[in-house]
């Protein structure tokens with residue numbers, strides 16, 4: 503399970519490969535459910551001690567030149583690239599996604615570090631034209647200070663680097679609370695950061711009871727920013743907990759992504775886009791297609807072709823060759839997908855493929871296709887977070903846009919059409935932070951990732967991603 507290269511990556515005082523006492527947390531293999539390792543937990547006192555160390559580390563770090571910070575981040579990037587294979591193995595072990603996807607995630611995670619290493623040297627300020635002859639007006643960019651991140655289990659590497667890299671690039675320090683299911687990848691990334699020369703205490707990992715760690719981080723006045731990726735429910739709670747200390751917030755919360763397939767779409771392109779967006783990570787991403795709206799003229803052809811593509815997916819242990827669908831993260835996830843299927847079927851949807859647990863047991867789930875889904879079913883309202891493709895039928899463009907926007911979420915949306923005017927018109931009408939046009943793959947380090955409405959606040963990646971960790975300080979100088 504944990505071979506020699508992985509042991510080296512997990513060489514951290516808070517990680518043990520042998521069973522530990524009750525204040526350590528067991529991390530299990532997602533496919534076999536065997537224990538992989540144990541991580542030390544932090545209570546509120548330990549969190550506060552870590553915050554105090556982070557304050558000192560941040561003060562020293564912001565004194566470094568942007569070039570020095572950029573060089574160090576670049577060294578971290580290179581080490582991750584060199585260790586892509588063991589990192590991917592570790593990620594698949596604790597998270598379950600197929601090895602090919604895990605390799606892709608390590609590359610994606612590393613890309614944020616390279617991008618923000620580049621951006622570290624481009625946090626330019628400004629000199630403004632003054633309205634008064636005797637005054638000169640300047641804007642400086644300075645780091646926000648000590649920052650905290652709370653991250654989910656679906657992208658155990660990328661959700662860490664997408665927050666940590668811009669924070670460090672800007673001159674901030676970072677305290678990370680990874681998801682309890684997948685903390686090992688975070689430790690491995692931190693080991694490589696230390697090897698690259700990252701100063702001690704600049705990146706600290708806090709495992710433990712999520713409520714306690716979250717409360718201690720939110721209550722601290724030393725922590726000036728919280729970046730969270732996870733459910734809307736927990737995001738709301740954290741937002742409220744951050745109110746007393748008026749913390750800066752970045753929230754990347756739930757989605758309920760619509761896909762609009764128009765009669766004039768390229769059928770193959772639409773099927774490929776849907777497969778990518780819907781079944782990546784077994785449907786467990788916040789930008790996964792949740793509602794697939796198909797115009798009546800192409801409905802039959804698309805459902806046939808989609809059924810064929812879904813039928814070719816292979817469920818299994820992510821380490822086995824050919825597997826495209828790993829296990830779901832846990833039994834709660836299985837229960838949610840099942841409840842969406844049962845609810846839809848009880849209200850008149852047609853089960854075309856799948857529909858339940860896979861014969862392998864555990865949390866393996868059959869890729870599922872439902873047709874004749876309507877807005878009255880739970881899958882229309884809630885994020886399924888699993889391998890369920892739900893097909894709705896529509897007649898007109900206006901109807902499709904209205905149904906797509908009929909949700910409190912606003913993260914990602916997709917549309918498939920060959921008509922250029924419609925591409926613009928529908929993209930502009932969709933109330934979402936991100937829109938994929940004729941593609942199901944939209945995430946990268948260059949573009950601003952984030953949502954509107956209940957899907958969150960702020961953007962990650964892009965220039966905006968580092969701005970979230972910078973304050974603007976205005977200097978007004980009288981030169982008379």
Ligand code: ADP
Nearest residue numbers: 652653654680681682712713716731732733736
């Ligand atoms: P999911 O349902 O996908 O696990 P969550 O929002 O529950 O999404 O979890 C995302 C992250 O938030 C995880 O690291 C989890 O431990 C953490 N978390 C969950 N509940 C709380 C809480 N009350 N306070 C702080 N962090 C929390």
